[in-house]
Amino acid sequence: MTAMICRRRVHITKATLLQLGDKFEVEPGNGASREGYLADHKIETYLIVPPKFPTYLQTLGMIESNLLPDRSTCLECKKWWHSEDLNPAVLWFRNRKQESEYRNQPDTEFRSYVACACLIFFAICVMQISIIPTSIVLYGTISPTMVVLLIFVYLCWLDGCCGPRPPSNTPQDESISCNPPSQIVAASRCLRLSIFLISVTLISICSVITLIDFNPQEIPDSLEDSVNVFVFPTAFSNLTENSTGFVETETIKERSGDSPEFMEYVPTYLYSSALVLAAISVFLRMGFLLKFCLMVISVVAHIVIYSYLDFFQIYHNTDVHDDEFPALPFELKTGLVLAMVVVFFHILDRQIEFTSRTDYLWKAKLKVEQEEVETMRGINKILLENILPAHVAEHFLNTRVTTELYHERYSCVAVMFASIPNYKEFYDESDVNKQGLECLRLLNEIICEFDKLLLKPKFSCIEKIKTIGSTYMLASGLRPGKEGDTNEATRKAEHIIVALVDFAICLMTSLDQINRDAFQRFKLRVGLHHGPVIAGVVGAQKPQYDIWGNTVNVASRMDSCGIMGRIQVTEDTAEILQSAGYTCECRGPTYVKGKGTLTTYFVKTVFDDK
Ligand SMILES: Nc1ncnc2c1ncn2[C@@H]1O[C@H](COP(=O)(O)OP(=O)(O)OP(=O)(O)O)[C@@H](O)[C@H]1O
Structure with a gap:
């Protein structure tokens, strides 16, 4: 095996x-x-099969994606009577602020509700005009109501500006100065409520207004002799009733032929009453309690009107409509039927409102959770950017779990090693130094000062790679993307090398200041070289961004075989520095371990003579 x-x-x-x-x-x-x-x-x-362990960075990405709320649990259907946020009876939010925010939120669908109500009214009109004898009252009420409703529909759907625009200078001004009526209606709770109340009141009145207009001339001639009923509101007193209280329908039928014409009017009114309830219900975002009250008022008003009109009684007392419960009074039967319609719409309204409110609640909760996730993401980003270059951190935050090694290839990167050789002499693990703790504290101060310099915008192209003991390792030009043409590459090489040399001078200045403050005589020895490198992130635990290649080795050797207080560079790097205006002093052939004898240069700085 x-x-x-x-x-x-x-x-x-x-x-x-x-x-x-x-x-x-x-x-x-x-x-x-x-x-x-x-x-x-x-x-x-x-x-x-080897188990796949996600690396630390991949785990970070996973943690972050897991921070997002699980939508399936968020949208899990809760019952209103179990809701902690809603009052189970009236479905209002227990939190008053939330309730007022919910009520005041714009209703972009309001225009559709008005259009639906208008359509329902149109259906009532068509039904009444085609069945009930037309009269001046009928046209005199439905025409203005239709006009009012059409105006509402027009306003609710008008998206453009109306009226002259005030002069505006900026696009922002323009949006402020010109709010289309549809948006104004959608945004204003008062306007929506007014339109709703006016619309349903007008529709409700129009559906029964023609009843005041009945007169004896409209009764079929055959009934006029025996039934003295249609002189509103005269009671139907002259009807002959049998022992059960029912009109001898035979008499009516005999005199009027088959079922008399006015018999068709009654169902028309009842259907109109039911359609009024539908017109109230279509305003989905209106409070279900308000709608319920309006429905009850409308039904009660209609039944009271019907009960005062004897011709509804005649309709009821005849058997032309196959009544299965003839003993029940007309008002009760009509009331029960309309009450069932009201209950049906009420249950529907209640369910719609519950759904709308829970939807609002979930959106609000989701918003809070998303803000938390954003905050966590920000913290993660800051943490990650502290251990990785910004573009690498971005990569790990945005990519899903992958076992691929992260790496980048660069053709021109400047690498610098800056060490403090005499720190070793300073380091002492005696009791005076608290077993080296005080020495470490000073080293930390030095490194922190160096780190601060990196924040300067002119050094933004420089990336700190790591510290190795008292050696500070940096590279510039580690930006993925544009490698460009030869001219571009030369310019880039010059820029990144000059930035590193300037940074080295800043490090020396900073160390000089620390020396003065701490009464020390630390000196910086700097080695610099440029060329191709490979960069990547290694390690699952405590991952590290590092660079490898001959360029790095040579740069390290430039430091290790350099002189304290001087910046040693290779010939290639010196050429670029000289073309950029720096003075480089040739050190001559220098033995470099592993590379043989190389001609190296020292960059002239103000610290050369110190
Ligand atoms: N990514 C890196 N980080 C820190 N130091 C590096 C890195 N890459 C190379 N070096 C340093 O560059 C120097 C030259 O490396 P090279 O591989 O040429 O020599 P070596 O024989 O392996 O090292 P040494 O002789 O110093 O033990 C080494 O001292 C090494 O520590």
Whole structure:
């Protein structure tokens, strides 16, 4: 089995797999196809699938994505009687501020409700005009109502500006000065409420207004002799009733032929009453309690009007409509039917309001959670940017789990090692120094001062790689993307090298100041070189962004074989610095470990003579 081991995989027999149970994920090893012994003995083999451990950075991304609220649980259907946020009876938010915010939020769908109400009114009009004898009252009421409703519909749907625009200078002014009526209506709770109340009141009145207009001339001639009923509001006193209180319908039928024409008017009014309830209900975002009250008022008003009109009684007392409960009074039966319609719409309204309110609640909660996630994301980003360059941090925050090694290739990066060789002499683990703690404190101060310099905008192209003991390692030009043409590359090389040399001079100035404050004589020895490097992030725990390649090795050697207080560079780097106006003093052939003898240069600085 050992001979058969596949690269980085554990090859096991079936017997071993049975011992292991289901602790590991395996896949067929097909050992018999490669090894005769296994084939001869018919030994089944398996390969253990290596577990994939997400790295620290990938875990960070996972944590962040998990911070987002689980939408499935968020949208889980809760029952209104269990809701902690809503009053179960009236469905108002327990939090007053939330309630007022909910009520005052704009209703962009209001225009549709007005249009629906207008359509329902249109249906009532068509029904009444085609069935009920037309009169001046009918046209005199439905025409202005229709006009009013159409004006409402027009205003609610008008998206453009109306009227002359006041002069405005900026686009922002323009949006402020010109609010289309539809937006004004959608945004104003008072306007919406007024339009709703006016619309449903007019529709409700129009559906029964024609009843005041009945006169004897409209009664079929055949009934006029015996039924003295249609002189509103005269009671239907002259009707002959039998012992059960029912009109001898035979008499009516005999005199009027088949069912008299006015019999068709009654269902028309009842349907109109039901349609009024529908018109109230279509305003979905109006409070369900207000709608319920309006529906009850409308039904009661209509039934009271119907009960005062004798021709409804005649309709009821005849058997032309196949009444199954003739003993029940007309008002009660009509009331029950309309009450059922009211209950139906009320249940629907209540459910719609509950859904709308919970929807609002979830959106508000989601917003808070999203803000928290944003804050966490910001903190994560700051933390990550402290250990990785900004673009690498961005990469790990934005990409999903991947086991791929993160790496970048650059053709021109300037690398610098700046060490304090005499720090070793200063470091002492004596009691005076609290076993080296005081020395470490000073080193920390020095490194912190160096780090502060990196915040300067002119050094934004410089990336601190790490500190190795008292050596500060930096690189400039580690920005993915544009490598550009030759001219661009030369300019970039000059820019990144000059930035590092300037930074080295700043480090020396800063160390000089620390020396004065701490009465020390630390000196910086700097080595610099430029060329191609590979950058990448290594490690699952405490990941580190680092750079590798000959350029890094040479830069390190420039430091290690350099002189305290001087910046040593290679010939190539010196050429670029000289073309940029820096003075470089040739050190001559210098032995560099692992690289042989190289001609190196010292960059002239004000610290050379100190
Ligand atoms: N990414 C890096 N971070 C820190 N130091 C580096 C890095 N890459 C190279 N170096 C340093 O550059 C120097 C030159 O490396 P090179 O591989 O040429 O020599 P070496 O023989 O491996 O190292 P040494 O002789 O110093 O032990 C080494 O001292 C090494 O520590």
